[in-house]
Amino acid sequence: MRGLFKNKPFVIMLIAIVLLGILAFATSGERSVSWLESTLGAVVQPVQTFASKASDSIIGFFQRIFKTTDADKELEQLSARLAQLEGVAEENEKLQAENERLKKLLNYSGVSEDYTFVTAAVIGNSQGIWFDVFTINAGRNKGIQKDMAVVNADGLVGRITEVGATWSKVTSIIDSSTEVSVMVDRTRDIGLTRGTLTAGDDNMLELYFLASGYDLVPGDVIITNGMGSVYPRGITVGTVTEVARRTEGSSADRNAALQPSVDFGHLEEVMVITGTGEEEGEE
Incomplete structure (x- = not known):
């Protein structure tokens, strides 16, 4: 086996044959499949399946990251909005209480029409x-x-x-x-x-x-x-x-x-x- 990999021209030729086989298999369309293409397909198909699954996993991983980041941003925006609304509600309560006090004062003034x-x-x-x-x-x-x-x-x-x-x-x-x-x-x-x-x-x-x-x-x-x-x-x-x-x-x-x-x-x-x-x- 070590002698095989030391023979670089042979290795290069073998890789070229495999690549040509893959290309022929990928562009075969509806024509009949030769024994060589069938053999190469049997060899290459598991590799393609593994590569496809790996690609899907990587894409899914990054999609989850981006989705999590977007959800965190949305949650942060909603929290800020909620705090803002709570502040507005508190201010409205204060204004309402102040209006009630002023109403009482005005009512007192209205009863005592003799006074300014x-x-x-x-x-x-x-x-x-x-x-x-x-x-x-x-x-x-x-x-x-x-x-x-x-x-x-x-x-x-x-x-x-x-x-x-x-x-x-x-x-x-x-x-x-x-x-x-x-x-x-x-x-x-x-x-x-x-x-x-x-x-x-x-x-x-x-x-x-x-x-x-x-x-x-x-x-x-x-x-x-x-x-x-x-x-x-x-x-x-x-x-x-x-x-x-x-x-x-x-x-x-x-x-x-x-x-x-x-x-x-x-x-x-x-x-x-x-x-x-x-x-x-x-x-």
Whole structure:
């Protein structure tokens, strides 16, 4: 066998004969097949079959690779699109919640037709979780002045205590420095409220300076009585949660704990009362 492969001319001739046989077999068409072609076909056919299967396997392998790559790209695009849609849905929910809050503010403004308002957003808080002193994004540019009353759709928030060009500071009714002249909506009895936030009272408001004969029970609604120049009459302040004699053995006055009508843990928009309809009419 080694001698056979050392005889190069013989090997070359043998390869040439095989190739000619393959060519003749491939181009034979419908003519009759000779014994040589038949023999060569029998030899070559398994090789052709193997080569064809190998070719199909290679093509199939690369097709699977390309299909997998395309599927990965499509999955990546779908994931990005899904994230985008989730972001849009979240933004829509925020806008819807904001619209609901603004609707409540507008409804409050519509009921109180005697007042004119400037709507403002809360942009800063002094400290802690309670909005006892905070900043809004309206100032002299919106006609805001010191001691204007501040409300939201739930009731009385506080008053303006400092004014800048485009901002104002609000001190709320739960701050210990704030007193409001009020009355019991049911009985029209008059008293005062003050903030008790610094005292650690969960109710955050105290009603006091009530004479001993007053009829006051838990659940009574407290509103502003309009005395003084800051808070207009009839704005909801809070609800009585507990009634107690202020000083034991004294008949001079009584006090009560109040739950504010405004949620001072979550303030986002407020309205500043800038005047009355009558004032605008006079202008």
